[in-house]
Amino acid sequence: MKIHEYQAKELFKQAGIPVPEGEVVETPGAAYDAAKRIGKPVVVKAQVLVGGRGKAGGVKLAKDPDEAKEHASSILGMDIKGLKVDKVLVTEAVDIATEIYIGMIMDRSCQKPLVMASAEGGVEIEVVAKENPEAIMRLHVDPLFGVQPFQSRGLASKLNSDFNLVRQIAQIIEKLYTVYDRADASLAEINPLVITKDGRVVAIDAKVNIDDSALYRQKKLEELRDVSAEDPGEVKAREAGLSFVKLEGNVGCIVNGAGLAMATMDLIKTYGGEPANFLDIGGSSNPEKVIAALEIILRDPNVKSIFINIFGGITRCDDVAKGLVTAFKQMNLNLPVIVRLTGTNEDIAREILAELNLDTAATMDDGVKRAIELARS
Amino acid sequence: MSILIDEKTRVVVQGITGRDGSFHATQMMDYGTNVVAGVTPGKGGNLFADKVPIYDSVGEAVKEAQANTSVIYVRAPFAPDAICEAADAGIKLVVCISEGIPVRDMARVLPFIRERGCRLVGPNCPGVISPGAKVKVGILPASIFADGPVGVVSRSGTLTYEVVFQLSNQGLGQSTCLGIGGDQLIGTNFIDALTLFGEDPQTKAVVLIGEIGGTDEEEAASFIADKVDKPVVAFIAGQTAPPGKRMGHAGAIVSGGTGTAKEKIAAFEKVGVPVAKIPSEITGLVKKAAPNLSP
Known part of the structure; x- marks a missing residue:
């Protein structure tokens, strides 16, 4: 089962992963109000359960509330790969210095969770895997122990050389694993995880898919199911x-x-x-x-x-x-x-x-x- | 001879008082399987079908009835515990029929049971049958099987029956047929099955039935090239499956461009394993690959 970006970000927030401030709205007027409350340039993002939203014109930067309203009115009702957009996320725009990829799935062959990370964030991981497979770092996790601090530190230090940032990235890797594990996720992904120009590390996108077989014990997550996408x-x-x-x-x-x-x-x-x-x-x-x-x-x-x-x-x-x-x-x-x-x-x-x-x-x-x-x- | 199960197999049925457990316990016994015990916590002390003792724990079934193989029919939320209980009680072969076990649970169960020297077949599988020994552990319909030289290993249930039905009708009986299960994380994979069939003197050829999702078939293809001397014939289901969609089985999904039928077929063809285009070609390919088997 897939959940929306704003719902996945809520799980991130609960786990302590930094995400930019944002609000989900269903009308252009509400987008204006949200942008005004945030008080900074915002990004208006279509909430549909399909990839490639940016390319389809479903993600737009707005410098002020008027522009946020304008973008919301063009994105709401838009058709992206056959799915109608009826919600947008209005979220604080951040000054991006670097983009990183972090994702977790179950490695079927090794029968262990697998953390994948790449310094080339913001690109689809499948594309990186095909064109530049060495750019993806892999870390297998013992399901009985979870991600150990030495492992996340080791992985993070390959993504950045500034130890202050390494520490932040390492903590995010551990927290993302907590989300992955507790939610019975089949995929937990931050793409991109950005390092801002002022030295913060923030998840500006979020993707979490839930193992259908686990929904019997993930009742709260099952309530998030959006049948309009099916x-x-x-x-x-x-x-x-x-x-x-x-x-x-x-x-x-x-x-x-x-x-x-x-x-x-x-x-x-x-x-x-x-x-x-x-x-x-x-x-x-x-x-x-x-x-x-x-x-x-x-x-x-x-x-x-x-x-x-x-x-x-x-x-x-x-x-x-x-x-x-x-x-x-x-x-x-x-x-x-x-x-x-x-x-x-x-x-x-x-x-x-x-x-x-x-x-x-x-x-x-x-x-x-x-x-x-x-x-x- | 056969693999995994034979005349020495002494089965304990976990969940014997449930609807599926009781039905299939009877079916297994009718076929000839030595069902020595049942387990349902809280129902110990009773008899199943007036003769099979029911215990509260697998430990008692091992101690009192010398069970050495377990088959599990309990519902998915309780199945991981049932598998671990069997392994901890010293059972060396567990066949888990239950469908719908969360992946997270299996990732914890598998190292636990392997540490105890236990092999799991499944979950979400139809089980194992050795027609020559008249033993089956699982839910496979006994009437379609015949004793013979062909080993069959498959990720699916009814598709396997379809293929076995054709094999039997064409005079190609089976040494052992096992369904390894349609889930993402399973206890016994194609390589394990091929290793066992390779060592089994009765098995002269192997039919491998794979499907989309994962890379088990690709790994099996490399293994066949390096380690298997017996002829293998393959079939892969799901050539028309759209990417990103789960096709019934939890493990049957093409994700991120990997696990397609095309890749799997290419992997087998590359190492000289004939791949049937349609199920009805399988029998012919087996006869061609192992001409000395034809009756």
Whole structure:
């Protein structure tokens, strides 16, 4: 789960990481008032859950409240990569001397948290990683100890030579790790962390993503969720306990299991079609889930056919077929559907499905080919 | 022969009185698995299915019933504790089925159990099955498996069943099939599985089913080039997955441009491991890579 910059900065503030003074507002008038209260030049920043805000014109410097109001009115309502801006952060502008990058993620191979730092801040870390990988310093953290002071000092001293600044940067690294750890973050990033001309170290941007699996114990953070940034189908799927990702194609698919669902999408592409979605319905034969899955797919007007691909293992095919029959009887579908059920009791399942006059396929390959054909016709 | 589990496997089921635990304990026993104990704190002293003793702790299950393998069906918030309890009680193989364990917890659990000489398979995995020994530890549907020379290792569940179903129908049985799990942090990775299959005399070829996210497949490819003599056939799911989106499994995500299917396929092809373009090609590629296996 992603949270906004202003929300991440609030977490930083609570942990003692210096952030510039700022306010979140939703109207140009409020932006004027905020700039006036701050009493210095400000930066007006679009609050949307996507990168590249600056390039899209969503971040602007204002020397006085009038200009802040002007910028806010142009940024509010702006579309950035498909997301509408309805909040801006009005924040004190700082005099930047140097920009640094600090980020934390889980290193999957080493199975330890990884701190990454670079003296080249303000640039996307992926770009640095590609073009100048030696510029990124890496520090693995023992999850049982956290970042030790000698480690943060060592890392910070590679970022700057002034020991007064090194000490400040080291403390920020330790505090950022505290944020990362306590929030069950999958990413905690300051880009850039700036050294100001008057010798302060300040986080002028903030990015924190939360591990979805930890939300059950991060209730306060889950309240920060902004569903406006998500596809409505994905929101509905989460509420129904399904895993769904919207894509751009026209062949909808409902599959049990994440790996098989991915393989089904790939197969649609291989045979010349375009998948409309990823949808993992899980190991259940519950008609309610089938109905929820169909409803989510039908929201997408691009979908021209639906392929249901179920491998019946422990959940037997005949149970799944019964669930499908119940679901289809309750729904009025005017899209072609093709069903492929393989595994335990597939023969009985086929007899049950015969009642619905549904198109059935014997293999995944046949089902996919047929679904693509139906989407074209 | 097989890897990880065989006739000597004595299973304790953690969470045996729960819905999933009780259902799958029965399924495992019906297949032939020696389920010697169950654990549910507070329900010790009872019997499961009129014969399997239930204990309050894994320690008692080890002491009283000589359990040497654990399978965990408890809900995610309680699973890290269950894994650590098993390791601390001296269990050497823990299979964790539970899905949705926070990454932060696994980062602490893994060093804890390794210090105790315990191997974890999973979490968020379907488990392990050795058809020749008629032993399964997990939730895999036994009816589709057959005894034979092919080792199967996979990050997914139903996709594995799909592939195994085709292998069995084409006369290619399996030595052991293991699902290593769809999470970011897992106890047993592809290299571990390849090492075990390499040492197992029954296994003559390996099918490796990977997916997007992380670099486990890339590391496996280098390992195969250096250390594996047996033929390996690979398949990678998620070629059409958009970046930045989690595809069902917590670990199936392309982030920061790494973990794409393209990179993984290229890594295997570079070291001469045939990669199936679609699942139905896998059986044919196995027969081609290991012609002496064909029935």
